[in-house]
Amino acid sequence: MQQMTENQTNTPPTITRKILLTDCADAQGLIAKITSVCFNHKLNIIKNSEFVDNAQGRFFMRTELEGIFNSEQLLQDLRQVLPAKNHMTLVSAGKKRIVVLVTKEAHCLGDLLMKAYYGGLSVEITAVVGNHDALRELTEKFNIPFHLVSHEGLDRIQHEQALLAAVSQYEPDYLVLAKYMRVLTPDFVAQYPNRIINIHHSFLPAFIGAAPYRQAWERGVKIIGATAHFVNNCLDEGPIIKQDVIPVDHSYSALEMARAGRDVEKSVLSKALQLVLNEQVVVYGNKTVVF
Amino acid sequence: MQQMTENQTNTPPTITRKILLTDCADAQGLIAKITSVCFNHKLNIIKNSEFVDNAQGRFFMRTELEGIFNSEQLLQDLRQVLPAKNHMTLVSAGKKRIVVLVTKEAHCLGDLLMKAYYGGLSVEITAVVGNHDALRELTEKFNIPFHLVSHEGLDRIQHEQALLAAVSQYEPDYLVLAKYMRVLTPDFVAQYPNRIINIHHSFLPAFIGAAPYRQAWERGVKIIGATAHFVNNCLDEGPIIKQDVIPVDHSYSALEMARAGRDVEKSVLSKALQLVLNEQVVVYGNKTVVF
Amino acid sequence: MQQMTENQTNTPPTITRKILLTDCADAQGLIAKITSVCFNHKLNIIKNSEFVDNAQGRFFMRTELEGIFNSEQLLQDLRQVLPAKNHMTLVSAGKKRIVVLVTKEAHCLGDLLMKAYYGGLSVEITAVVGNHDALRELTEKFNIPFHLVSHEGLDRIQHEQALLAAVSQYEPDYLVLAKYMRVLTPDFVAQYPNRIINIHHSFLPAFIGAAPYRQAWERGVKIIGATAHFVNNCLDEGPIIKQDVIPVDHSYSALEMARAGRDVEKSVLSKALQLVLNEQVVVYGNKTVVF
Amino acid sequence: MQQMTENQTNTPPTITRKILLTDCADAQGLIAKITSVCFNHKLNIIKNSEFVDNAQGRFFMRTELEGIFNSEQLLQDLRQVLPAKNHMTLVSAGKKRIVVLVTKEAHCLGDLLMKAYYGGLSVEITAVVGNHDALRELTEKFNIPFHLVSHEGLDRIQHEQALLAAVSQYEPDYLVLAKYMRVLTPDFVAQYPNRIINIHHSFLPAFIGAAPYRQAWERGVKIIGATAHFVNNCLDEGPIIKQDVIPVDHSYSALEMARAGRDVEKSVLSKALQLVLNEQVVVYGNKTVVF
Known part of the structure; x- marks a missing residue:
């Protein structure tokens, strides 16, 4: 059997689920062409979502597929029907690996640890890296390695090199800044393009x-909020993934706003992360399409 | 020109926009098949949304199309590729006609009148029918006919016959019960199946x-709400289209809850109506798919 | 009877409702002292709300009173027990008079007209003034005078003088800018300090x-909002009264955001106005206490 | 010094914070009388909130006091000025002790553990009691004792006796049912009147x-919710403390609703608990006043 030969194995091919993300210039018939290729590959479409940005003439589609994949052939067949300069990615729906960066505040990390523990997020937290040691105890309760990479006595470049060394050994799919309170340089960010997710404790672009x-x-x-976004070169200006708000009033001090904001910060961060893990987020320019 | 012959007219065919709603047993390749037929008809897909109810094995799709329609041929070609017992409707995206039924409360009617007046809802309010005369003045400000169909001295059957006479002359696409405070009989409802939209002043099925x-x-x-739903034979049990809520607290009397609820009632009703007018709502069983 | 003499009338004193707003340096026993004075005046407290701004050492209280008022004596007695440099106002709970300023958009004006008409806002809209004529027809449906004060051919000073002439004849308690799209100068604003309410179509201070x-x-x-605030000398920077938001996503064009935002704009404006009319809003510095 | 004698100690009296909750028949001058007594005791009012239920002629007040307390004398002096049959409680603002009851689901317990750990809730979780062993590991990570009290092989009475034995040794101020999936009998509930807080996974009274x-x-x-309430003798019918909701749509299966609901369940439960711990909740009849 051809399929088995391609898989270089004697085990029979199994049914899996993958997500096809397509991003190309808009043209007539794209949905028909793409879904027909999938149909010819005997793949079942579990869920299909599309969006056309008319202002830019750009087509986006997310197709959740189930079946026996001949992935190389599928992508080759799709390229035949798509306009030139298309982007396509075909990703398995399984667990992704993340490294979490923290400073001192526990609530966002705590929520991620807890959700990873009981299955509220399908993610593997491979390590936590802090520039302070405050969250080591909490992390280690969950048998996850904690790395202290203090910035004390180091310049920014040196600190980021140490950070990169700590992070990169885990080969994470994404870095999650769970109230990591230092700005990352463009050089660091360039190592993980559109793969660093930050939670900012305001309703951006306010504050x-x-x-x-x-x-x-x-x-x-009278309202405060939180914003989860990908990190790019400009502080707090990367593509927004998710935002939410809560009401406050005159009786809140700045400290009480910060306390009240914790719940919305942790909720927005973990929802944004879930969307990213599910391959529901496509970045283009400084925006996201969230399917 | 063949196209012109088909249209039985000498005016050149013009580009229009229509919405195709498909509802059938689920099967492999449905998206590919349907969109390929549309592509063969040279129709451009503006927006495509699909949903599969796995519990019932049912496929739903809403396809917003633009181009020169040969509607009969399109539906015939689609029927060739769909499973038997499918439902398909192909509707123009233009303004729909409604009749609004009221009793005494002005806020929902007021919002509909105002939005129809300034273009906030693309709808033609052809008439308002009340079982009291209280809202005549308001209606007539907007040069819309108001019919008083009092229930005084009539039994339920007689009243509904009078109501039906008043309503049916306008050949409305939908009836909107904007705080119409009488229960309609199954016989009346049967005249407008899934075409009567009611606003209930609670978060159904509570209250x-x-x-x-x-x-x-x-x-x-600690929260009150409103529910817009299609009317069927059981009181307050028809398919829900839209719900929303607002917070209240111990300091609200029942009357103050009712006052606070007005804004959410009118907002939910007009949002539900907009969804229905946009052909975004598909009823199946006692539920809706809202694309 | 002494009370009648004071009222300079032979009609018997009647029970009315007034709101006492107190704003002074914080000190021990203020609630006891103020409420004891009210009790000595045989006034019943319907509702009492207080707030202390600890950062500034400032005390705020709103006391809703019912009874037969000897207002001058009451204020004199209160001054005896309050710290120096206090602010006290004692206002009747009745209907206030407003003038609404508009440009072309109908939704906020429409909501105010409708609510004033059916009692959803206890306010008298004495006039509507527009710098375009677009909303004359709508205004006049409700038998309210509409004044066109075009800015065409006038410089800013001349236009505001004409505006002031049109507005001031109605002796309004408040001006409401219901999508009035011109900036007011400090000179104009100074005529109505903390008495001009604007709706800004964003979640300020964003945008x-x-x-x-x-x-x-x-x-x-991923969220848009609206902000109702008092107007001061800096554009969009006056004390915020009320804010609210709605979710949006990548599929919204700027125009669709504007359409979706209308409902939240009108809702925020009319809620803010209701709070102001109820004497629930105290301005201090660039903030509000909203009781 | 008299104060010191009363305290039976030689340490000087210290400034503390207490909360006075008053609940009595409504009468004129109550705020003045109560706050005057507090003023005479040289107690500073940090925050004062009152509510009159006009339908029942009942007065409620929460007064946050700071100073040196002679508590017995204070309550005696207050009783002098209040109508007969009043309820007064004077409670210290410190940490309360809770026992958490669970079955198998981790999210609510996890949120409580995490918040107690990092100070997001000022509470001492003295123990967790489960009718399954599933959450032992999680509980013990935080060095909190876990008791398995299985219902296997026991009738309802026997099981509740075992439960009561496990719980009562910790002398908790409140029991928190964090997705404890068994119904408690009136006999059990009577041991902790208005001291058992449950989270129900719907917007009660729906479902x-x-x-x-x-x-x-x-x-x-189109919306699902969660309700935190005190437990009384009727299932899911106790006084509601807090409710919140999240939007859902046709694409959610019952299982996906349950997953999405977890975040709102845990958030509502911990907010309700915080309100109770802050002495902001007064129960009367089947309702709560939440200051």
């Missing part, structure tokens, strides 16, 4: 930068 | 029936 | 200034 | 009883 709850308190806002 | 705000107050709930 | 929905679209936010 | 997510799915609702 960019430091102490957003204090800024919110000073402005007298 | 079915009369005085839901009083029930909510007695139970001491 | 200050022009075209906030376009800014939001360009940034790729 | 009382078993499998609320399945009920919600069958009804086709």
Whole structure:
């Protein structure tokens, strides 16, 4: 059997689930062409979502497929029917590996640890890296390695090199900044393009930068929020994945806003991470399509 | 030109937009087959949304199409590729006609009138029918005919016959019960199957029936809501289209809950109506798919 | 009877409801002292709300009172027990008068007109003033005078003088900017300090200034909002009264965000206005206490 | 010094914070009288909230006090000024002790453990009691004793006696049912009147009883919710403390609703618990006043 030969194995091919993400110039008949190729490969479409950005003439589609995959042939057949300069990725739906970066605050890390523990997030937290030691005890309760990479006595470049060494050994699919309170340089970010997810404790683009709850308190806002986004070269300006808000009132001090904001921060971060893990997020320019 | 012959007219065919709703037993390749037929008809897919109910093995798709339609041929070609016992509808995206039924409360009617007036809802309100005269003045401000069909001195059958006479002359696509406070009989409902939209002033299925705000107050709930649904034979049990809620607290009397609820009632009703007008709602069994 | 003499009338004193707003330096025993004075005046406290801003050492209290008022004596007695440099206002709970300023968009004005009409807001809309004529027809449906004060051919000073002339004849308690799309000068604002309420179509302080929905679209936010605030000398920077948000996603164009935002704009504006009319809002510095 | 004698100690009296909850028949001057007594005791009012239930003529007040307390004398002085049949409690603002009851689901327990660990809830979790052993490992990670009290082979009375034995040794202020999936008998509940907090996984009173997510799915609702309430003798009918909801759509299976509901369940439970711990909740009849 040809399929078995290709798989270089004697075990029979098994039914798996993969996600096809397509991103190309818009053209007529794209849905028909792509889904017909999948049909010819005897793949069942579990769920199909498409979006056309009319302003840019760009077509996006996420196709959840089930069946026996001949992945190389599938991508080759798809390339035949798509316009040139297309992006296609075909990813397995299984667990992804992450490294979590932290400073001192426990709530976001705690939520990720707990959800990974009981199956609320299908993710493997391979390690936690902190620039302080405060969250070592919490991390190790869950038998996950904790690395202290202090910035004390190091310049930014040296610190990031140490950070990169600690992180890269785990070959993570994504880095999650769970209230990691230092700015990463473009050089570091370039190692993980669109693969670093940050939680910012404001409803961006309001209150960019430091102490957003204090800024919110000073402005007298009636709602505070949190924003999960991919990190790019500009502070707090990467593509937004998820945002949420909670009401506050005049009686909240800046500290009480920060306390109240914890629940929305952790919830937004873990929802954004779930969307990314599910391959529901496509980055284009400085925005995301979230299927 | 063949196309012109088919249209039985000498005016050149124009580009229009239509919505194709498909509902059939699930099978492999349905998206490919349907979109390929559309592509062969040179129709452009503006937006495509699908859903498979795995529990029932049922496939639903909404396809927004643009081009020059040969509608009969399109439906015939689609029927060739679909499983038997399919439902297909192909509807123009234009304005629909509604008749609004009311009793005494102005807020839902007011919102519909205002939105129809300034283009917030693409709908033609052809008439308002009330079992009281209270909302005549408001309706006539907008140059819309108001019919008083009082239930005084009539039995239920007689009243509904009078109601039907008043309504049916306008050949509405939908009836909207904008706080119409009388129960309709199955015979009346059968005249407009899945075409009567009601707003119920609670978060159904909590507080079915009369005085839901009083029930909510007695139970001491911390959230109240509103539910827009299609009317079927059982009171407050038809397929739900849209729901929303607002927070309340111990300081609200039943009357204050009712006042606070008005904004959510009118908002839920007009959002549900917009979804229906956009052909985004498919009823199956006692549920809706809302694309 | 002494009370009648004071009222300079022969009609018997009647029971009314007034709201006492107190704002002074914080000190021990303020609640006891103020409520004891009220009790000595035989006034019943319907509702009492207090707030201490610990950062500034400032005490705020709103006391809803019912009874027969000897207002001058009451304020004099209260001044005896309060720290120096206190602010006290004692306002009747009745209907307030507003003038609404508009440009072309109908939804906020429409909501105010409708609510004033059916009692959803206890307010008298004495006039609507527009710098375009677009909303005359809508306004006049409700038998409310509409004034066109075009800015064409006038410089900013001249236009505001004309505006002030049109507005001031109605002696309004508040001006409501219901999508009035011109910036007011400090001179104009100074005529109505903390008495001009604006609706800004973003979640301030995000997207200050022009075209906030376009800014939001360009940034790729997942939530949009609206902010009602008092107008002061800096554009979009006055004390915030009320904010609310709605979710959006990648599929919204800037225009669709603007459409979706209308409902939240009108809802936030009318809720903010209701709070102000109820004397629930105290301004201090650039913030509000909303009781 | 008299104060020191009363305290039976030579240490000087220290400034503490206590909360006075008053609940009595409504009467004129109550706020003045109560706050004057506090003022005479040289106690500073940090925050004062009152509510009158006009339907029942009942007055409720929560007064957060700071100073040196002569508690017995304070309560005696207050009794002098209050109507007969009043309820007054004066409680220290410190940490309370809870026991958590669980079955198999980890998310609510996990959130409580995490928040107790990092200070997100000011509570001492003295023990976790499960009718299954599934959550022992998680509990013990946080060095908290776990008791398995299996219902296997026991009748309901026997099981509750074993439960009571396990729980009562910790002398908890409150029991928290964190997805404890068995119904408690009136005899058990009577041991902890208004001191057992349950999280029900629906927006009560919709979907009382078993499998609320399945009920919600069958009804086709567009919103699901969670309700935290005190437990009384009727299943799911105790006084509601807190509710919240999240949107769902046709694409959610009952299982996916249950998964999505976890975040709102844990958030509602921990917010309700915080309110109770802060002495912000007063039960009367089958309702709560939440200050």
